[in-house]
Amino acid sequence: MATAIPAGGRLLGDVIRGIVTAERLRKLAGAIPKDAVREGDCTNQKDDTQCNQCKLKTGALLPARPRRAIRKQTKLNYDYQLYIANLKAGPEHFSYCDKVSGLPLSDVDLSLAGRAWSALKGEAQPDAEQLNITEWLYNGVWFDGFWRDDCTVVDAKGRYAQFLDEDGRPLQGFPSNVVFPDMRNESLSHISAVETALPQAKVEWHFMEAATYYHARRIIPLPITTHFTPLPPV
Structure with missing residues (x-):
């Protein structure tokens, strides 16, 4: 069932209603202009008030594209x-x-029991192929979430241990040639996107599986911090 759009997702509502212009979206998805880069440099500023603000707040909650x-x-x-x-979002x-x-x-439940319950209630049965997910767009880069109070953007990695051998090293072929190189490239993209929002901005990557977390610690550079955060049992 569709729910009310949260206050923090006001731009998402504007997109749906057609209020946000294409120019506004292009600005969100484009690189920060040089003037904004200079603005983010506090080296020659006597008053660092602006530098103490969380620039990540200028991003937007939108359906992922x-x-x-x-x-x-x-x-x-x-x-x-x-x-x-949503762990610390709000x-x-x-x-x-x-x-x-x-x-x-x-309450999207794709299990057999969930689909049966939807049918009993006379609701349309959920179909994964009809789903998308909302994410945080900042400086042209998508992040899985944004924790406003911590000035932190986050990324979550689920089932990646399947691409590691028993010693925790990438399997030959697709995992070693594509999966983990892409993961590192994504981390570099995240670092580049938040560069002008440092030092207030933080980037955290969370891993559902311990094996992936231990490997990621070796390949994901700072200032991204990596965390082993299992999914709680249902």
């Missing part, structure tokens, strides 16, 4: 993403959303 590949087989990864995104609330309208959805 391109749409995330949510399927029944991968939904656990996205459940974990939402768990991490007033923003991250959620699944309809892939067409962008409207937030709650």
